[in-house]
Amino acid sequence: MIDLTSPDPTSPVLAIDIGGTKLAAALVEPGGRVAVYDRVDTPQAPGLDADGLWRTLESLLDKLVADAGSPRLAGVGVGCGGPMTWPAAEVSPLNIPAWQGFPLRERLRARYAGLPVRIHNDAICVAVGEHWRGAGRGRGNVLGMVVSTGVGGGLILDGRLVDGASGNAGHIGHVVVDPDGPPCKCGGRGCLEAVARGPGLVAWAQEQGWRPGRRDVTGVELAADARRGHPVAIAAMRRAGRAIGIAIASATHLCDLEVAAIGGGLSQAGALLFDPLEEAFRTHARMEFARQVQVVPAALGQTAGLIGAAALVFAADRYWSAD
């Protein structure tokens, strides 16, 4: 007899990654493999309303599931840009003005009735993905970081995702690395994100005389110019690396980590970022237990967040503490 209430053990999770640049979706298998994947640019038309964006997402999801032969699903897992209420997931992504307090979990629950629908911050999903199937696999205490337009992260301690009081644990971007440093968008000063976020680094490099070939450059172009040997771009990577290393040293002492895994566009600078990062980390992480920590590049690339979103369903014992 078939038990219709529990999904086939081979059922995939519908995983969704919602950011200011793209909406991505995938069917992720129980082992963590991305079976099918699709994405669209996030619509950013000035007049776009919340429901217009929702319909774009619905079309993406319907096409993905139909193309895969409409399999039975194990659940829906979502990583979405913050902030959001959690776990209710009324989302207000910083880079998606059309959604302010948008009831994403409620909408998805209505659409996928009877299935678990679990939503977390996108950087937390990346950290979960890296812990479940990436650079932190098999370790109990892992910080996963994304260094990109912003600096985010997630924290797995004693084998479990830490949510904190409001689902916001993991905000490594707002660890203070220089108390008298540059102002941060959060209203504070000298946060890691204020120093190391892509746009902040680009602005700093331009002040120092870096002249990129075009407008709208990001940290990715800056990292590329560093690889080509541009001295200001190299100095910018050193500046970012040092700040990241200090923040990871603080996090390590506070949380007794085993692995810090770093992803996001800036990590493409490779050794130009990781060498000064490692140097700053080793300078400040001097307690014996802290010297054991490995600082490594993230392993999963662009699909880390989708794989982590799937893990909210597949490995709820470790990654999902809410209802």
Place this chain on the structure above:
Amino acid sequence: MIDLTSPDPTSPVLAIDIGGTKLAAALVEPGGRVAVYDRVDTPQAPGLDADGLWRTLESLLDKLVADAGSPRLAGVGVGCGGPMTWPAAEVSPLNIPAWQGFPLRERLRARYAGLPVRIHNDAICVAVGEHWRGAGRGRGNVLGMVVSTGVGGGLILDGRLVDGASGNAGHIGHVVVDPDGPPCKCGGRGCLEAVARGPGLVAWAQEQGWRPGRRDVTGVELAADARRGHPVAIAAMRRAGRAIGIAIASATHLCDLEVAAIGGGLSQAGALLFDPLEEAFRTHARMEFARQVQVVPAALGQTAGLIGAAALVFAADRYWSAD
């Protein structure tokens, strides 16, 4: 029929607090009340060997238990100065040269055969005590701190004590508050402890012209002079408060706390410490979720560590993850 294998539900825990200044012990009731208490100065004779110190501890414990009428015990809980291996608790307290790699848990297990014997860092026990029965009671996400000769702490997240990879989570004293700041005993630079530990503050104040009446002064005398209005002592409290506030802001962003509870000798400075602390915290903790955090004095005083040590036995579901 009496089940001899499980203790009477009213049985107390034998709680022990081992530091460089004193050895303290108590019988703590299941509700957290300290029923009987005793202490001796920690012997520091230059020729003292490990077994000599152990015998001093044994005498303290035997007298305490005998004076209380030798009740059946629920277990033995210990807070001990670090570092130590954990959970095996071969202890090497910084301020107890006679014990280097001393097998404290093994000795106590042999002496109290059949009873659970659980040992953790002394600052972690203070944090556990403050969470179980003190300033963090009823909250899920609490940082407990001790600001004294050193700066230590413990971290309760999602309702459970965080141990980390090696039982060292909670080392807030080595969160970096000033990357170019004073060298720290750990080998790093600009750690909270390097700035805010009592001896560091005393040295700083003396450089600034503070002339205490006697030698061997500590942060407690400095705090007392601050209360009397000495401007350098007040500036020292401000310096410590600012550093503590920055470290708590970083911890809050990383861990999404609800309460930070601060104990230890320096906290006796009251508003002279807590006002600049609060100001620095509010300057740097600007994310909306971080602004909810309450920074408060610890509630339990000198017995916090004993009460926390007892909680390792009485509330193992929250505070004891090891064997």
